[in-house]
Amino acid sequence: MTSTRFIFGLLLLTFTAFSLAMTWDAGFWSVFPPFDDLPTTQIFGDLVMAANIALFLLARDARERGRPLWPVALTALGVALLGSIAILLYLTLDAVASRWPDAPRRAH
Secondary structure, X not given: OHHHHHHHHHHHHHHHHHHHHHHHHHOOHHHOOOOOOHHHHHHHHHXXXXXXXXXXXXXXXXXXXXXOOHHHHHHHHHHHHHXXXXXXXXXXXHHHHOOOOOOOOOOO
């Protein structure tokens, strides 16, 4: 689990730094596509679908582990503002939380 936590944490830090640099350079609203051509619309739609699938899987995993769904709901709101950074943050914190002795374990 340590390597999983390390990988998610590294991805979180690296991509957050990159996103902050791009947002600082171009501004927050400039990252949204103008939807003036089909390829841009397709890529944006694909990313929205991928984020929703990831959130569905996170919610299912939380239910299977007997954990509350409010962290997944907060992550869903975070995706609207932060994109994949919110999902990476959830996964990093979940990897840390699963190391706690009282954390519910999945039956294998």
